Structures are given as structure tokens and as C-alpha cells.
Amino acid sequence: MTTPADVHGVREPELPRRLLTVERDVLVPLLRGRAEEDFGRPVVACPGWTVRDVLAHCSAALTRVVESRFEKGxxxxxxxxRDIAERGAWSNQRVVDELERGMTEAGTVIAKAGGVLDVLALGEWVHAGDVREALGEPGAYAGDGLPYALDLLAYVTGAKGHLPLHADLDDADEPLRLGEVSGERPPARYIGDGATLVRLYAGRSVNGASYELAGAEAAELNIFGE
Structure with a gap:
């Protein structure tokens, strides 16, 4: 896996669409081949939610984007x-159908939104990793979508003015710069693989992972807990 070196601070409008499309083509066939009881498995990263709950949340969020429904709150x-409850009577496959539609159509809307919705595409990809992990599938938070996710993470952290970090990735040819590099704080340094870096920024467990982080605490990297 490789990723471009100097994507920091540069928005690629089509990047969220690419990420969602790649993940759709992997996740949807996986879900259609799972037994009904698998949708009731707990998702450790989302306490109190099952696989079905996470999928319903993701499909609802993408449908809101597609239909431009952004009411207060x-x-x-x-x-x-509420979104999950509204889908309580749906079959699992209907939830997957809505998810597939959202992952297909939302990217175009996100591209035109000027960057404000880019983090949603990243969050959807992270939740797909949550689901794969709950189902015992290998490569959670990795796979073909990882290069796109890392590029999008670099842009999102820069746009949010997040703490600067220089990542030397084991599975990439070039380092990745994240966060606001023009700030007074010297960049933190990460050495490890891309999937673990995503886990850190998403506030997911990194137990058992081999990595080095200097100049910042792991909890400071979480962009979804702010």
C-alpha cells in the first residue's frame, strides 16, 4: 500500500466518494453473505450498539446527506x-440496501459541500472497520480503502487545526503529515502501520499493536471525541 506524500492541507473533492465506493464494494457483499444472527453481535467500539445498529446509523447518516436533511441537532x-429506532422494523437486508445506496450516492453530495462533510465519509469508513472487527473479519481499518482514508485523515486534521503529527508508515512509501503544521507546537512523531494510526485518530483500541508515538498522548489524537 502506498499513499501520496504531500496531501496535507489539500482538499481532493472526489476523495470521499472514492473511499465510500471502495468500501461499499467490500462491505456490502460481506454483509449480504452473513447469517441473520451476526447482525446482533455487539460492537466493542460503540458500546450498547450491535452490528445492525451501527449499519442503521451509517445508512441513515448517508441518506440524510443524499436527501440534504440536516435539521437542528x-x-x-x-x-x-432516533435514526436507529426508526429502522427497528426493517429487515437486515433493507438496512444494507439503504447503506449501499448511501455509499453510492453520498460521495457526489459531499464533493460539492466544500469540505464540511468530508469527515462524515471518514467516519463511515471507520464504522465499517468497527463492523468488520465485530464480525471477526481480518483487516479491520485496513484494506483497499486505507490509502484513501489516510489521505482524507490528513486533510481533515489539517482543516480542524488538529495537533501536528509526522507519520512514518510501515506500509507506505512516503511519510504522512497530519494536523496544523503552522502552529507553535512541534510535530508529534508516529512510527507504525496505517491501520493503527487510523485506530488512534478514531479513538479505537490499539491493544496489541506495535507502534511508537512521541510528542503527544494517544488520547490527544482522537478527532471523533472532540
């Missing part, structure tokens, strides 16, 4: 729970 914990 959207994407809040209460709003997310």
Missing part, C-alpha cells in the same frame, strides 16, 4: 438513536 447522540 442532526448527528447528535439523540438524533442517532
Amino acid at each position: 442532526v448527528f447528535s447522540p439523540a438524533s442517532n438513536e
Whole structure:
């Protein structure tokens, strides 16, 4: 796996669409081949939610994007729970159908939104990793979408003015720069693989992973816990 070196601070409007499309082509066939009981498995990264709950949350969020429904309080914990409850009577496959549609159509809308929705595409990809992990599938937070996810992470952290970090990735040809490099704080340094870096920025468990992080605490990297 390789990733471009100097993507920091540069928005690629089509990047979220590419990420969602690549993940759709892997995740949807996986889900259609799973037994019904697998949708009831707990998702460790999302306490209290099952695989079905995470998928319903993701499909609802993408449908809101496609339909431009952004009422007050959207994407809040209460709003997310309502979205899941509204799909309570749906079959698992209907949830997957909505997810597939959202992952197909939302990228175009996100591209035109000027960057404000880019982090949503990244969050959807992370949740796909949560689901793969809950299902016991290998390569959670990795796979063909990882290069796109890392590029998008570099842009999102820069746009958010996140702490600067220089990542030397084991599975990439060039280093990745994340966060606001023009700030007074010297860049933190990460050495390890790309999937573990994503886990750190998403606030997911890195137990058992081999990596080095200097100049910052792991908790400071979490962009979804702010």
C-alpha cells in the first residue's frame, strides 16, 4: 500500500466518494453473505450498539446527506438513536440496501459541500472497520480503502487545526503529515502501520499493536471525541 506524500492541507473533492465506493464494494457483499444472527453481535467500539445498529446509523447518516436533511441537532447522540429506532422494523437486508445506496450516492453530495462533510465519509469508513472487527473479519481499518482514508485523515486534521503529527508508515512509501503544521507546537512523531494510526485518530483500541508515538498522548489524537 502506498499513499501520496504531500496531501496535507489539500482538499481532493472526489476523495470521499472514492473511499465510500471502495468500501461499499467490500462491505456490502460481506454483509449480504452473513447469517441473520451476526447482525446482533455487539460492537466493542460503540458500546450498547450491535452490528445492525451501527449499519442503521451509517445508512441513515448517508441518506440524510443524499436527501440534504440536516435539521437542528442532526448527528447528535439523540438524533442517532432516533435514526436507529426508526429502522427497528426493517429487515437486515433493507438496512444494507439503504447503506449501499448511501455509499453510492453520498460521495457526489459531499464533493460539492466544500469540505464540511468530508469527515462524515471518514467516519463511515471507520464504522465499517468497527463492523468488520465485530464480525471477526481480518483487516479491520485496513484494506483497499486505507490509502484513501489516510489521505482524507490528513486533510481533515489539517482543516480542524488538529495537533501536528509526522507519520512514518510501515506500509507506505512516503511519510504522512497530519494536523496544523503552522502552529507553535512541534510535530508529534508516529512510527507504525496505517491501520493503527487510523485506530488512534478514531479513538479505537490499539491493544496489541506495535507502534511508537512521541510528542503527544494517544488520547490527544482522537478527532471523533472532540
